Amino acid sequence: LQECAAAFVFFKTRYGALVASDVLQTSNPTKWVTDLAPEPNDVYWSNIWLPYKQLWIRRIATLLGSIVFMLLFLAPVTFINGLSQLDQLQKRLPFLNGILKQPHHLVQLITGYLPSVILQIFLYTVAPIMMLFSTLEGPISHSERKRSACCKVLYFLIWNVFFVNVVSGTVLKQLDFFSSPKDIPVQLAKVIPGQASFFITYVLTSGWASLSSELMQLFGLIYNFIRKYVLRMKEDTEFVPSFPYHTEVPKVLLFGLLGFTCSVLAPLILPFLLVYFFLGYVVYRNQLLNVYRTRYDTGGLYWPIIHNTVIFSLVLTQIICLGVFGLKVSPVAAGFTIPLIIFTLLFNQYCRTRLLPLFSTFPAQNLIDMDREDELSGRMEHIHHGLHTAYCQFPESE
DSSP: OOOOSOOOOOOSSHHHHHHHHHSOOSSSTTTSOOOOOOOGGGBOGGGTTOOHHHHHHHHHHHHHHHHHHHHHTHHHHHHHHHHTTHHHHHHHOGGGHHHHTSOHHHHHHHHTHHHHHHHHHHHTTHHHHHHHHHHHHOOSBHHHHHHHHHHHHHHHHIIIIIIHHHHHHHHTTOSOTTSOGGGHHHHHHHHGGGGHHHHHHHIIIIIIHHHHHHHHTHHHHHHHHIIIIISOOOOOGGGOOOOOHHHHHHHHHHHHHHHHHHHHHOTTHHHHHHHHHHHHHHHHHHHHHHTSOOOSOOOSTTHHHHHHHHHHHHHHHHHHHHHHHHHTTOHHHHHHHHHHHHHHHHHHHHHHHHTGGGGTSOOHHHHHHHHHHHHHHTHHHHHHHHHHHHSOSOGGGO
């Protein structure tokens, strides 16, 4: 074993640990960095040894890698979107005439269900790659690694599933989508109804089908069968996985975005989303209570992501409404929409000021009350005794 330039320091009280983590230890902020340690089961030991000066280089590199991966994904997404608009591609690609002369039900299958299925197959590669990028960033906890991967997958889905599909569908018809920024709301109001059928099919393939797959746990079932009956190995209780927040949370938030943005121009998608959210509540509740294992508490890391995405969805919906009223030549209605956008942004700023700090650190008052309660009840000595073996990378060597 080799020593690394990192250590866990224990304090007699929670408040003392909080103060030490917030205090600047030396005049060089990068020489001695302190932070609150994650829970013992949350520690990602593989990244403990990383030097602090190396972290910002890793973050920039993974950010660039994520952007390049998103840009490389434009090609398959544009091709998949083109399958749903064969009539437009026919004008630029005459060799597609043979496909369009096929029976009507075959053309409907190609333009309707097939694009979302192909896109879903491509998207299965996104979460593992984003998790790899998040691991290379150097987080010291599993929860932070999953949170980072969740953000990357969310940005990827919003960009490639929503915006790229809308914009690529527009490029096939007119190439000046971004020629005038002030016309973007009107352009969005024009093109989103044309993508409604694709989004509905995507809800069916990625939403309803994924819930059934989540409920059956087919991969876990096959793995356990091979492990138990083929390899003749004993059942391992440690193998029980934790909930995949980095794949499920972005998916739910994307469907929320589709519901907000399509509710004005393509409300037919709402019943499908309503069924998805109802079934999702039942399925995810069962999985969290009876299937997955909770190894650590994330401390509400995902709530700011959910809040920001909902605010973004609301503002985007209001911008689309502004474009709709522009198409209807209704300046009064458009005038009432602008204050709505401003109030939504002000509410977001209020939430960031009032609530966001609670997700980044612990209130000192609460920690002092917990310390006093433990001291009066006699639990503090038991907690101190448990700290000696809590943070051990190899429990069998205690």
